[in-house]
Amino acid sequence: GGLYTFNDIIDAKEDSRHPIKKHRPIPSGRISVRSAAIFSILLIAGGLVAGSFLISDEVYRLYFIFIFLNIIYTLAFKKIIYLNLAIIASTHTLRFVMGATLAQHSFIFTDIAAFYLLLFNVAVTIHSMFNLKPYETPFYTRKAVACIQALCLALPLLLLTYTKYTLNLPIAAFWSGALLLSLLSYFKYFRPFIAKIFMIKLSLKN
DSSP, rough: HHHHHHHHTTTHHHHHTTTTTTHHHHHHHHHHHHHHHHHHHHHHHHHHHHHHSSSHHHHHHHHHHHHHHHHHHHIITSTTTHHHHHHHHHHHHOOOOEOOOOOTTTOOHHHHHHHHHHHHHHHHHHHBOOOOTTTTTGGOOOOOOOOHHHHHHHHHHHHHHHHHSOOHHHHHHHHHHHHHHHHHHGGGGGGGHHHHHTTOOOOBHH
8 A cells, every 4th residue: 555655646746637547636636745655654664564573584575675666666667668567577476476485385486487477478468458658659569569478478388398397277377368368469359358357447549
């Protein structure tokens, strides 16, 4: 909650000009920036303090990295082509690693790398269909997106089959889903359904 509030504070001016986002509490003025900042600081600080007592040092370090990545994403990398999506994929991968660590589930680097690549594939696919900014359009051509999709689908297979000669069930299921999403992204008929699945409310791109 603290990180999402921080992101909304930074984006408040831009969101105030957006037809949908302008109705959010901060851009609309229903909540002041000062109150939102205090709320954000309290939640982030509270999470760090509580985490120092409740979780292991290993998970706490991952949690700290997660917070750091989210902050630098909001402040510096949000508008940098592809790097923004790479960081988003990183934070979601960290969620996976933290959960696996808390559950004392063993995993190896190739599993994490495969998970990250598939997340990046999903992020690029969704972003290329919805909510592209004008300055991003030249970089998200169909050819560029297709190359990224192919690499992000092929590399997990190469990594996991080379090291383990097999795909574990969760990664195999995720890979199948990413493949299906990549294929459907080229058919306009399926885009409204994809928008509903990912809860995207913005207007669809042609």
